[in-house]
Amino acid sequence: MKTMESPTPPILTVDAVLLTLADGTLHAALFKRDAPPFQDQWALPGGYVRVDEDDSAKAAAARVLWQKTGLASPYLEEFGTVSGPARDPRGWSLSVVYYALVPAPLLPPSVALFPVAALPNLPFDHAAIIAGVVARVRSKASYSSLPVYLCPDEFTISELHAVYQAVLDDTLNMANFRRKLEDLEILEEIPGATRASGRNRPAQLYRVARRFKHTLSVRERGL
Amino acid sequence: MKTMESPTPPILTVDAVLLTLADGTLHAALFKRDAPPFQDQWALPGGYVRVDEDDSAKAAAARVLWQKTGLASPYLEEFGTVSGPARDPRGWSLSVVYYALVPAPLLPPSVALFPVAALPNLPFDHAAIIAGVVARVRSKASYSSLPVYLCPDEFTISELHAVYQAVLDDTLNMANFRRKLEDLEILEEIPGATRASGRNRPAQLYRVARRFKHTLSVRERGL
């Protein structure tokens, strides 16, 4: 029996925008593609969803990141989808885009980082994807605890302050910043732990409260 | 030449949560499935992405809505994706979920509406999807112009006020509500047009400014 010719199915992939902070500005991690199309060009880490391995699209993105960086469970959020007949030369494709925020020290030195303001030419629609993710992250940073996921396990308020300023590309009043953090109730003091940075008073170290690990705290808004 | 056996590809579908206002509360449009699985059960409108017809996943969702309701270009936004091996008995599937807001009068009477607080049993993960969308819409309504897309072309401030209250399930002070709308700058008076509703002063009619048709206006926020 001859089956009816069916059109080739859509390609289903995931892409991840891995953001970190280096030299005081946001950087994205890019990788050289090891297969066509666009072999050897810098591009976002991504790959096919594997029906036999991945329990969800998010799990596929986590797997890709783990394979490329060794990171086990970064902060990972869905950004949205991009799709259409023309974005991938292999055919009609849909990619679910995720973004991850990680502290730079956790990345292996082999990972190539590029300032988001000075990216190389990118294949597919990766440039637009990164622009969208950066805009989203900046927007969320202004009213949530997002940037704490760019900090290592322990950090001082001053360090976090610098991280916020780097992400938002703006200056923030220190006193008000501290109040904001108290409102979010996401941090907890590490008892007795301080960090000195010269001939001055050492700063209290903080960590993200366990119940907020890899979750987001958002300021209340109302109509 | 014998090709290597490849695993069955993932299923790629779109689902749409069509919301409208009826009897003063949010309702979702559901349709009886006309094919297995779950034939004849109420479910969200949805379907396969058709590589040969659809220019994007969003276009696929628009097509599905058009086929089921005749609506040509409702307010339509991506909600996110759901995916996994178990959510669809046909196999590993990913569905891109969209939500649409439409004025009830534009829907053909054949469309079945259910209050979002009293839905029938739904197949797949459709109940969770609707719950997520409703939460998103409520959240956005509190700081944006989202609910205007539930209003017909012309409406009074009082009517829009009622719509906001229905969506948010809360009461809003009228004077402050008017100020908020002015801040959003999304509405424009229809010169000379008013609507009477009894033996009282008629209300000014408004419309969504053309530049905001099917776009969102959001209050500014800052850190």
Place this chain on the structure above:
DNA sequence: GGAATAGTGTCTCTAAGACAATATGGA
């Protein structure tokens, strides 16, 4: 003229932001 809803004016209070003062440990 009065009933009823449309639309405006104003007060209070919270909280965001600016600014200034104080605290503290190391050099």
Place this chain on the structure above:
DNA sequence: TCCATATTGTCTTAGAGACACTATTCC
């Protein structure tokens, strides 16, 4: 001691919300 940064205190002001008032039309 004194320097530099950490941390806290306070003042001003914009805006959210509550409330009360005025406006206008139809009956």
